[in-house]
Amino acid sequence: MKRVKKKLFSDFIAQKGLKSTRQRDTILEFFLASDRHMSIEELYLKVRAKHPNIGYATVYRTLKLFAEAGLAREIQFGDGQTRYEHVNEGEHHDHLVCTRCGTIVEFENPVIEKLQDEVALSHGFLIETHKMELYGLCPKCRK
Amino acid sequence: MKRVKKKLFSDFIAQKGLKSTRQRDTILEFFLASDRHMSIEELYLKVRAKHPNIGYATVYRTLKLFAEAGLAREIQFGDGQTRYEHVNEGEHHDHLVCTRCGTIVEFENPVIEKLQDEVALSHGFLIETHKMELYGLCPKCRK
DNA sequence: TTGTTTATGAAAATCACTTTCACTGACTGG
DNA sequence: CCAGTCAGTGAAAGTGATTTTCATAAACAA
Incomplete structure (x- = not known):
């Protein structure tokens, strides 16, 4: 499953003419390993624990990218935090x-x-x- | 219908020991005359057109009061704007x-x-x- | 390896509320 | 009716969560 998502993302990156970076790979790694409903802040904190040099803005921008690539989806539960959940092929819940x-x-x-x-x-x-x-x-x- | 809502609000005001003010009456008037899904900003602009002396904060606070009184309900459509819709007795939609x-x-x-x-x-x-x-x-x- | 272009991080800027504070204006008790 | 009290108001400052800016760093093509 992770392999598929990683492939999906690298294809997206390539097809869009974007660059593959260490930060994006790291953030994807953490996103795939995370709970299904993470706020930007939560993911940022998890990432920062291991990679103190990755900034909030990068996590924020990368999550947006995941959403564009179709492997994440923004959700709002009305608590003022934007969350991202995993998207699986043809699944809706x-x-x-x-x-x-x-x-x-x-x-x-x-x-x-x-x-x-x-x-x-x-x-x-x-x-x-x-x-x-x-x-x-x-x-x-x-x- | 408007009569009922106004009564509802004045009862709420009285029962809570709050005060009846010109601003609250005005804002209620505009709210009742409005579309069913107004953002604070939208209602504020409508009110301000006729009553330039009524501030954003008052509209904001009054709308919260309407929600408490049960004649309005907060809704979020994920566009970053809080909207208020009219609540009618026992109705859900x-x-x-x-x-x-x-x-x-x-x-x-x-x-x-x-x-x-x-x-x-x-x-x-x-x-x-x-x-x-x-x-x-x-x-x-x-x- | 260099040049070109995108990505990153820190900090500043936005946005949509929320709260503060000094001043008003409702109501209450006389 | 009239002063005192306390909630209400408006302008402005403060918040929290992004979102953007900008100088610097890192990809990737040539």
């Missing part, structure tokens, strides 16, 4: 977010997706993407 | 957002809501709220 502890659980539901398409169509919209988040208490926090 | 022109259409779908609850339950979550936005092209922009 939504989120359950615990309002107390911040735990994020992913889920997929084809039936809902289908209904979404129907709703959109009935309003004449052609859907490109969607976002669905359910906020509440996770099992632990319910106690 | 989701949004279709045009990625080209920004048009926002509201919709309700009880079947999806039910499925959301089921999904949440199957993960042990107790849902408080949810957010669902479908992004794509509106009928006009499809042409």
